[in-house]
Amino acid sequence: MGSGDTKGGADHSGAAEAERTVALWTDTYFKRTKQIIGRFGDCRVTYAVFMRRPVIAAPRIAVKWLETMAAARGTTFEIEQNFGEGKWVGAGEPLLYISGSFYHLVDLETIMLMKLGSACIAAWNAYAMCADLPTVAFLAMDARHCAGTEMAELMAYAASVGSARARRKLGAVGFIGNATDATAHFFDQPRGLGTMPHALIGYAGSTVRAAEIFHETLPDQRLTVLVDYFGREVTDSLAVCRRFSDLAAAGRLAVRLDTPGGRFVEGLDPPRSYAVLERHVPEAIRGYRDESQLRYLIGTGVSAAAIYHLRDALDQAGFTKVKIVASSGFNPAKCRLMAEARAPIDVIGTGSYLPERWSESYATADIIDYDGVQKVKVGREFLFRKRDLGAGDHGGAG
DSSP states (O other), rough: OOOOHHHHHHHHHHHHHHHHHHHHHHHHHHHHHHHHHHHOOEEEEEEEEEEOOOOOOHHHHHHHHHHHHHTHHHHHHHEEESSTTTTTEEETOOOEEEEHHHHGGGGGGGHHHHHHHHHHHHHHHHHHHHHHHSEEEEEOHHHHHHSHHHHHHHHHHHHHHHHHHHHHHOOEEEEEEESSSTTTGGGGGGSOOOOOOHHHHHHHHSSSHHHHHHHHHHTOOOOEEEOOOOHHHHHHHHHHHHHHHHHHHHOOEEEOOOOOOOOOTTOOOOHHHHHHHHOOGGGGGGSSHHHHHHHHSSSSSSSSSHHHHHHHHHHHHHOOOOEEEEEEEOOOOHHHHHHHTTTTOOOEEEEESOOGGGGOOOOOEEEEEEEEEEOTTTTTTGGOOOTTTSSSSOBBBO
């Protein structure tokens, strides 16, 4: 068998697998509609795809999948992207118009929408976080919170889209990488970034020893050390800095604060937390704050006060070049409060740009044209192309 035959066999196998996936995961009423169209005749349709809230356009994965399916079926789809990747899209504005064979499009809607909605919301969230903290670098650490590898790919892609918008619009540092090799390419990285989990500290028996064995094994890697395992964030940070004073002086050492929300960082409590912010940013704690805002500022876990407290200890000990990596619950709301408090964070590790309210991530598609005749269900007339309004049949479901 020649190389051409082998390639053809591989393509056929891939197309067959794609069709099996569609058959298994597509809503049954779409599959039954395809059967009916196959019996009574095909027509050319145009779908309008939209979302019910403002988003950042992140259509690349969905569009690429549609193009792949069109090729597998020996047809073509005309895909009109109304907004470039990373552009702001208003609620109800069609992101895409997709035209082609009704027979070949009807059973692709389910999976196409899976690949679009959540990515657009996550891109919005990632942009908001980067925009609020433009001088902070972000790491996408969402993979463990995703429902499978396909979602992890979508979320990493979305973070890169939101980040790119923040860079373009605001000169933000944005997301510099993520945790897994599979999606590192979205951030122009050859592989995922990261150093150690809490498990390595437990294995090593001490924070300093964990740093030692990491550095002995991977001497060329920048060293970022978790410092909250034993509840001695300040004590262990200073111990690591003294042990690796050369790296600290060269700016190649960072400490990562990931204190759980069940306790305060070493040396803090509510009065001391207030005192820290009173010294650094008194305006952040004056005026009304609701409970969640106060928690981010002076509460348990990784608060703005905790970050200032650790920065003070490092600077007073002469470790001014040691960076602080903050993680634990950094969503858009928390980032906004950290920005207001001007918290001295160098890097944020986050998976909390993932959509919090999944209902916001629902993308919707409606057919607006059948063989050149405009029709859509009553109430969705806003989906018609603006250039076509006033022409043709603007009737309902008909």
